[in-house]
Amino acid sequence: MCRGLESLPFTCLERAKELKALFGSLIQKSDHSITGQSKKDDKLRLNVDEPLKWMESFEKLLSSQNGLCLFRAFLVSEFSEENIAFYLACEDYRATKSSKLSTKAKKIYDQFIGSDAPQEVNLDHATKAITKENMEHPSQSCFNLAQAKIYTLMEKDCYPRFLKSCTYLELSRKAKTG
Structure with a gap:
């Protein structure tokens, strides 16, 4: 069973939820990037292919601000x-x-x-x-x-589980079809 992000209690969670929603709307966009507003009024610039790059290596995931945020939210959900x-x-x-x-x-x-x-x-x-x-x-x-x-x-334990998580699989599926 998949646990959602909604039970995670911190600021990164808000960003993770926003990212998930923004990536979800990629299906309806023809451009290869999307911009959204966060609650702090800083613009989020997301590349359609960004979730797919996180699969290439753990280093690429950590070097992405959005990837790091989602990975951190995932670790919170796993109590690690x-x-x-x-x-x-x-x-x-x-x-x-x-x-x-x-x-x-x-x-x-x-x-x-x-x-x-x-x-x-x-x-x-x-x-x-x-x-x-x-x-x-x-x-x-x-x-x-x-x-x-x-x-x-x-890299050997948490990262592979992140790549198999519902949130990541959903984002990468949307990125592939977007």
């Missing part, structure tokens, strides 16, 4: 949103100024890796130990191993 939240936190961390690395590293560690982390990601003991050791002298690369493990987990 901590994976993408951790991955994105690590991406943000790598761009952090040196003076703020220690504070931000502790925040990420406490949120996702520590023993009582509220959004604990699934990492093996060795990776956790290495990451904890890296925390003694935080650098932009201290989460690289943990982030790579979570990326691989999402």
